[in-house]
Amino acid sequence: MQTLRTLREVTELNTAGQETPREEKEFTRSGPHFSDRITADGRDGWPVEAGRYRLVVSRACPWASRALISRRLLGLEPALSLAVTDPIQDERSWRFTLDKGDRDPVLGIAFLSEAYDAREKEYPGGVSVPAIVDVPSGKLVTNDFQRLTLDFATEWTALHREGAPDLYPEEHRDEIDEVMEGVYQDVNNGVYLAGFAKHQHTYEDAYRALFARLDRLSERLATRRYLVGDTITEADIRLFTTLVRFDAVYNGHFKCNRNKLSEDRVLWGYVRDLFQTPGFGDTVDFDHIKRHYYQVHTAVNPTRIVPVGPDLSVWSTPHGREELGGRPFGDGTPPGPVPPGEEVPEAGRAR
The missing domain is CATH 1.20.1050.10 (Glutathione S-transferase Yfyf (Class Pi); Chain A, domain 2)
Structure with missing residues (x-):
């Protein structure tokens, strides 16, 4: 789920659109802007590593819920920490208002958009969950909701719990x-x-x-x-x-x-x-x-x-x-x- 970075109709939070008149614009879903992968061999510069990354989700979002379920089934909780946002967003993006001081206790940020900005300054697109953030740098790694859980199943195997199911059998x-x-x-x-x-x-x-x-x-x-x-x-x-x-x-x-x-x-x-x-x-x-x-x-x-x-x-x-x-x-x-x-x-x- 995405949040636009400027004030617009809230029903357009999940749209990526061309510049057409609002009354003519139909819903379209944008692909991920940040499609780096976290892999066993680190080929995109992001190796699988216990404790390095933080998964940011909204429990309201069906796309983020995929990541929550996969993480649970595979037993990745000890290796990949979890941040849960407030279900109510505003124009500044998903908020960490469920946490003490209205900031994520690990990343130290108030809005997920700050991790996007750390990766790409003045990034103009939507701020979406699920997202994985690199804890040491505070930078967003990926918001590729389609690929993320497949990589949990196939690239994070060294960190799976004993008895983890094969969610993507070859x-x-x-x-x-x-x-x-x-x-x-x-x-x-x-x-x-x-x-x-x-x-x-x-x-x-x-x-x-x-x-x-x-x-x-x-x-x-x-x-x-x-x-x-x-x-x-x-x-x-x-x-x-x-x-x-x-x-x-x-x-x-x-x-x-x-x-x-x-x-x-x-x-x-x-x-x-x-x-x-x-x-x-x-x-x-x-x-x-x-x-x-x-x-x-x-x-x-x-x-x-x-x-x-x-x-x-x-x-x-x-x-x-x-x-x-x-x-x-x-x-x-x-x-x-x-x-x-x-x-x-x-x-x-x-x-």
């Missing part, structure tokens, strides 16, 4: 990539295309593509527990982060309202199965999610009223997906408890 990568591309275009990004549409036809096109893809995914998951193979992979992480937000925000706020996710037996069972798997639901903060979407997107929700529902107790109800078989962690094991200080606050937990 023998299934072609299929995983194909599934993820459709999920990205029509679901992950599709909800934004619908929610930020400026014209009726644009909205309807995104709406139809979204639900057509969800129908295909529902059919696929009717006979298998996970998207690819019989274990959790990167593809499941990427689908989960949109589905877990669907009824709380996308169904109403973004007008993706053909049906609620809870009305699709297969997808509702699938997302609850993942939510109840260690490493997934224990990273989800529904309070941050709802407050961000309903209070930041003021052109979509000018009253800034945050809905009370939906009922979060349903997330702990039986899903019945075990009967499909599958091994969530393959030959590995579940992650351990959430590290102290990283727990989701009580206000945001499903009860």
Whole structure:
């Protein structure tokens, strides 16, 4: 998720656009400006190194949630520290107002934009999460949300916990990539295309593509527990982060309202199965999610009223997906408890 560096309509926070009249501009998602990779051999100048980097996320953001889940499943918490921003941004970017003194205790900055400026002075683009910052220099390393978690799975292996699952198994990568591309275009990004549409036809096109893809995914998951193979992979992480937000925000706020996710037996069972798997639901903060979407997107929700529902107790109800078989962690094991200080606050937990 991005924040623009100047005051504009808040609904354009995630847009990268050409200089066209505002009333004609449709939502587009920009690629990462900082696409350096942190690799085992350090070929981009950033070697994998325990304790050197800090992962900055918003728990509201589905793209950042991918990194949170991957980090948990792989056991990278001791090697890669975590900074969580306030879900409510302003024109100066993501803020560290959840921390004492309104500054990140490790980086010493008040706004994530300061790490961007340290890397490239007067960088004109959006300030996005997830982001990885080099602690010694205070410089942003990467904001490449598409590549970041794949590198966690393949380049950070020396720092994985014992029993970490293989989230991007080599023998299934072609299929995983194909599934993820459709999920990205029509679901992950599709909800934004619908929610930020400026014209009726644009909205309807995104709406139809979204639900057509969800129908295909529902059919696929009717006979298998996970998207690819019989274990959790990167593809499941990427689908989960949109589905877990669907009824709380996308169904109403973004007008993706053909049906609620809870009305699709297969997808509702699938997302609850993942939510109840260690490493997934224990990273989800529904309070941050709802407050961000309903209070930041003021052109979509000018009253800034945050809905009370939906009922979060349903997330702990039986899903019945075990009967499909599958091994969530393959030959590995579940992650351990959430590290102290990283727990989701009580206000945001499903009860």
